[in-house]
Amino acid sequence: MSPRLRKVTTASGATAVQIVRKHRGKVTVLEHLGSAHTEAELTALLAAGDEKLTDYGAAEQLELELGLPADTAAPPRARTVVGSRSSVLIDAITESWKRLGFADVINDNAFFRLVLARLVEPTSKADSLRVLAELGIEPPHHNTFFNCLIRANERDYRGKIAENCFSHSVATTGISLLLYDVTTLYFEAEKEDDLRQVGYSKERRVDPQIVVGLLVDRTGFPLEIGCFEGAKAETHTIIPVIKTFQDRHGVTDMVVAADAGMLSAKNLKELDDAGLRFIVGSRQTKAPHDLATHFRWNGEYTEDGQIIDTITPKGVKRLDPHRVKVRREPVWSAEEHPDAWRVVWQYRRKRAMRDEQTLNLQRNRALAIIDGDKPGKKARFVKVTDEEKSFDEKAYERAMKLSEFKGYVTNIPAGTMSATEVIGSYHDLWHVEQSFRMSKTDLRARPIFHRKRDAIEAHLTLVFAALAVSRFMQAATGESLKKIITSLRPLREFTGQVGGQDITFDPEVAGEAREIAAELMPGRFAGH
Structure with a gap:
């Protein structure tokens, strides 16, 4: 059914005029035109609605919907819409x-x-x-x-x-x-x-x-x-x-968090030299060396949500390989570990399941390329030796082993920020x-x-x-x-001209729209 005008009595006793459409018994409000408190305002508002309905292609429905006798409507010259605004x-x-x-x-x-x-x-x-x-x-x-x-x-x-x-x-x-x-x-x-x-x-x-x-x-x-x-x-x-x-x-005193794409030795050094603290995502390829002590003493078993607070080298130089002989992870400090940063690793089973699905898809693609079922494009886990392709089983197993871990590199000591806080701060990156x-x-x-x-x-x-x-x-x-x-x-203010005078009236702001408007303009809607 074409859009029509509808009069509604508001809680304040005013008469609101709306453009509505009825479809299969359900009435949908297309636009709130405003509320009138006097006959003159209602006349101007109806004139505005008349012109709006013309835009909607349904001006002929005006008198039918409102049931207004022809003699009660103001003559066309007496009711003119001057303008409207949201x-x-x-x-x-x-x-x-x-x-x-x-x-x-x-x-x-x-x-x-x-x-x-x-x-x-x-x-x-x-x-x-x-x-x-x-x-x-x-x-x-x-x-x-x-x-x-x-x-x-x-x-x-x-x-x-x-x-x-x-x-x-x-x-x-x-x-x-x-x-x-x-x-x-x-x-x-x-x-x-x-x-x-x-x-x-x-x-x-x-x-x-x-x-x-x-x-x-x-x-x-x-x-x-x-x-x-x-x-x-x-x-x-x-x-x-x-x-x-x-x-x-x-x-000068702030913490900067960024994803692994920002992780470079030069960046971290410059941030540290500037006196800034940072939390940056670590690349998974660093996990085997960083977690060497954990794997040595615990094997591959890790509990869901387990956090390992340890250290990671600042550059390509490896850390002392003998540290794995001590079961306790080192507690990072700038003085005791000048060649390392603090790194927090966390194991999450949910992450592991998601990553393993991705790795299996990559594995299937690699095998399809090796078998000749797919074009020989470069793909993960495809090893080429003397122009012969084979599946890189070791790389696949290594990736599966590390899929569940996520690392966070920082220069903030544990005494200042706990490992849990480091992880939580990094996860704010979604903002x-x-x-x-x-x-x-x-x-x-x-x-x-x-x-x-x-x-x-x-x-x-x-x-x-x-x-x-x-x-x-x-x-x-x-x-x-x-x-x-x-x-x-849709909440529009209309200005109508009645008897040579301009009358401006505000739209009726109710329900959810009023709650939104009240938060943005508390002085205007407070107490209403």
Whole structure:
């Protein structure tokens, strides 16, 4: 059935008008138009609904659904819709922008509108004009947006945003633990340049790309973002981003957690030399030597969840092989073990089952290649000797033996942080991964259509700001950004003209939408 208008009496005694659709006996509310407290407001609201129904292709249903006699309706010239806007959503985003302090340091309405449009519906700069118009905001000329991106670099908007993000994190979560990860953003371009280069892509693409490093607090709130050449190795990005963060805020006492991709002897030394503490995922290939004492005294048996706190060499040089003669694992300290780091290993049966399934799939693929059932591409566990292929049984058994272990390398003594706390801190890394997923899906950081480095940097500043606002809104409400947008966007404020006078009325905000709005705008909805 086509959409129709419906009048509903609210708890406050007002008359709400909604656009609804009835299908198979179920009524679905498509849009809340607002609530009227007087006959004049109701007349204007019905006029707004009349025009909205035209958009829905069902204006002819107006009098049928409401049952209004023709003589009670205001004449067409007396009831005219002047305009409408998604006031609740716009005000919620504006309030979040202010609560983060961004409005105090960035006096640029065009930049804020770009952030707002990106939060609501990520799209190109030019198409953001459509998004703003649909929200009820008069869009500026498209050149205004491109000029504001030039200002973003010239006036260091990123630095100002980063300062306020830092202050917010210190006041809420604290920066004792920071999380770092990288991603790649690709371009719709055929040729490479000094920045946009073909490199290792997490999505296995062959397009020119850039590498983006993101530093967040333990809740995933963004603190620093860095842009690097597309062919740059991940391990070469963490130090510049952290040093920028340190120089900007004068921070020295913090713990940095990153995955195994950041694990290089040079990185760990630089972090340690800078006085920073770190927790980095260890590569599984190091397990046999690190756990040599455990295997010597316990065999291959390990209890589910068992933690082994030991040491690992800083570089390629092996540790003293005679240490396995002592059953007790060494307690790491910088003074007693200058050539080693502390490493915590944990055995999890659930991880072992998952990894073993993967290894068996790799084993089957290797055997199929050896038997000639599959093309002879390079595959794990395929050993080639004098052009003859055979299955590497020892490598397979070694991988199966180590599949259940996960290692965590750190320079934090056991007296400062227990092994359990080390593992827990590392597992907070899912927050930075969540932020990256948001920046690439909810906020559509990619693909990027800019060509010059200044424009690309400005685009990342925009994404950085939008990511901060979105994380703030999610933390305040406990809801996803998508849920916030879909709940608040339909709530529109209408302005109608009755008898030559403009009457503006707010939408009826109730139920779940009201709870979300109250968290984002407590002063406006408190006590209602």
